Amino acid sequence: MENYIIETSNTVEEWNSKLARILIPNNVILSLYMIAGLVGNSAVIFIYGFKMKGNKIKGNKEERYFIPFLATADLCATLVCASFGIAQNIMQATFDNEPLCKTWWFFAGFTTLISVFFLVVIAVHRYLKDCKPLGKQMTLRWKWFALGLCLVIAFPLAGPMTHFYGSESFLNEEMKIYGRRCGRLSTTNKTSSLIFGGTLVLTAITIIIVLICLYSKVGYTIFVHFKYTKVVGNHNKTEHSRGGVSSGDDPYSKSEMSSFETLETPTAGMSSVYFTQTTTQQTETPVNIEVREKHVPKQSSRKRRRNKRIVHKFTLMFMLITVIFLICYIPKVIIMLLEASNTKFWEGFSEAGRSAVSFVYRIYILNNVTNPFIYAFLDKKFSEQIKKLIKSCTCK
Structure with a gap:
């Protein structure tokens, strides 16, 4: 040392x-x-x-x-x-x-x-x-x-x-x-x-x-969101080509749009499946409206x-x-x-x-x-x- x-x-x-x-x-x-x-x-x-x-x-x-x-x-x-x-x-x-x-x-x-x-x-x-x-x-x-x-x-x-x-x-x-x-x-x-x-x-x-x-x-x-957004976009083009475009911001009918909007939020759970199953229906029951109001914000689809x-x-x-x-x-x-x-x-x-x-x-x-x-x-x-x-x- x-x-x-x-x-x-x-x-x-x-x-x-x-x-x-x-x-x-x-x-x-x-x-x-x-x-x-x-x-x-x-x-x-x-x-x-x-x-x-x-x-x-x-x-x-x-x-x-x-x-x-x-x-x-x-x-x-x-x-x-x-x-x-x-x-x-x-x-x-x-x-x-x-x-x-x-x-x-x-x-x-x-x-x-x-x-x-x-x-x-x-x-x-x-x-x-x-x-x-x-x-x-x-x-x-x-x-x-x-x-x-x-x-x-x-x-x-x-x-x-x-x-x-x-x-x-x-x-x-x-x-x-x-x-x-x-x-x-x-x-x-x-x-x-x-x-x-x-x-x-x-x-x-x-x-x-x-x-x-x-x-x-x-x-x-x-x-998943972008995947379904692409589906919505393709559906939009199809509707335009057919001439079946609804008035306002949304190119879809209310029942169709609710289905796609819910698909954009995969975590909605059973309500997502429920909306998808009701897309072909022409009328809505009070239960459908109640679920829709609960899970979908009251905003335009574009917003x-x-x-x-x-x-x-x-x-x-x-x-x-x-x-x-x-x-x-x-x-x-x-x-x-x-x-x-x-x-x-x-x-x-x-x-x-x-x-x-x-x-x-x-x-x-x-x-x-x-x-x-x-x-x-x-x-x-x-x-x-x-x-x-x-x-x-x-x-x-």
């Missing part, structure tokens, strides 16, 4: 500078993450939270309700995680501030978990709207409760990070010196470390499975189809966000599992290898950066407001 230099010295500083130079490309990427996340998510919060608030802009407010909350979580996660990654890269062997290290780990875990849990709440919301449109939906009170529950669950999951992560010394056998880095502590009990790591991995896997299951059902429902298209469009948007989340987080989950089983995981790589693994490990931040660009691409109202905002800024 006496042959090694324990104190932070010029030799350690030189070693740290060498490690930091190798990680400069990572720092450039993390800086881009931070800038894009700051600008993009701030624009989302401003536009969805203020410009589209209330009735200032016509549109489906219900579909955009969770977007400002998700953007806030993404903004915090991007700033905390990206800045933390840069600090770790710069102080690869000289991160000796224990309180700062533990605090950064906690907030990195806390903000990331909140963002992920918000995606689960959104998935449940989309499932209810698309697959159970006639059932109970999330009221404003339940939405606030769900968001609050995300904070409550994220806190105890992130809290133990202050125990298992911190500033720890590690050896450079070639130079025979010790440095200090901010990472998982090898001094903690291995069993408890595995339990904690396993809990985080199990939570991540559970979330991934839940998201896949919910959006699989949603995707199937949308597929109902337009609203359903809006619902499906936003659902597809959130599905794309979830797919990007899965792509970005699966590598992190795998590395977390390996890190939990081997406390010297990072020491087993060469300097170039550590740089590559660090990039893969932090690619999850991209999930918090890309969402504003998805909104801009798929939400016409948002893109219009972005153009107006840019125009007003350039004119000043």
Whole structure:
């Protein structure tokens, strides 16, 4: 032991500078993450939270309700995680501030978990709207409760990070010196470390499975909807060719239209089958009318189809966000599992290898950066407001 230099010295500083130079490309990427996340998510919060608030802009407010909350979580996660990654890269062997290290780990875990849990709440919301449109939906009170529950669950999951992560010394056998880095502590009990790591991995896997299951059902429902919409379109063309077009917005008779409209909502259950069976009847019993009034909103068929298209469009948007989340987080989950089983995981790589693994490990931040660009691409109202905002800024 006496042959090694324990104190932070010029030799350690030189070693740290060498490690930091190798990680400069990572720092450039993390800086881009931070800038894009700051600008993009701030624009989302401003536009969805203020410009589209209330009735200032016509549109489906219900579909955009969770977007400002998700953007806030993404903004915090991007700033905390990206800045933390840069600090770790710069102080690869000289991160000796224990309180700062533990605090950064906690907030990195806390903000990331909140963002992920918000995606689960959104998935449940989309499932209810698309697959159970006639059932109970999330009221404003339940939405606030769900968001609050995300904070409550994220806190105890992130809290133990202050125990298992911190500033720890590690050896450079070639130079025979010790440095200090901010990472998982090898001094903690291995069993408890595995339990904690396993809990985080199990939570991540559970979330991934839940998201896949919910959006699989949603995707199937949308597929069925578009399938029957195509049937309605073909029927419309047939009626036009025959000259049998009824007056008003609907090209079908009332009995025919009720059948197709109900088919657009496959989750209507028995009422869907009941309407289909009565399409050939010329008269309606009071029971038929009662069921129709209960399950079909009193709107024009064109407006109902337009609203359903809006619902499906936003659902597809959130599905794309979830797919990007899965792509970005699966590598992190795998590395977390390996890190939990081997406390010297990072020491087993060469300097170039550590740089590559660090990039893969932090690619999850991209999930918090890309969402504003998805909104801009798929939400016409948002893109219009972005153009107006840019125009007003350039004119000043």
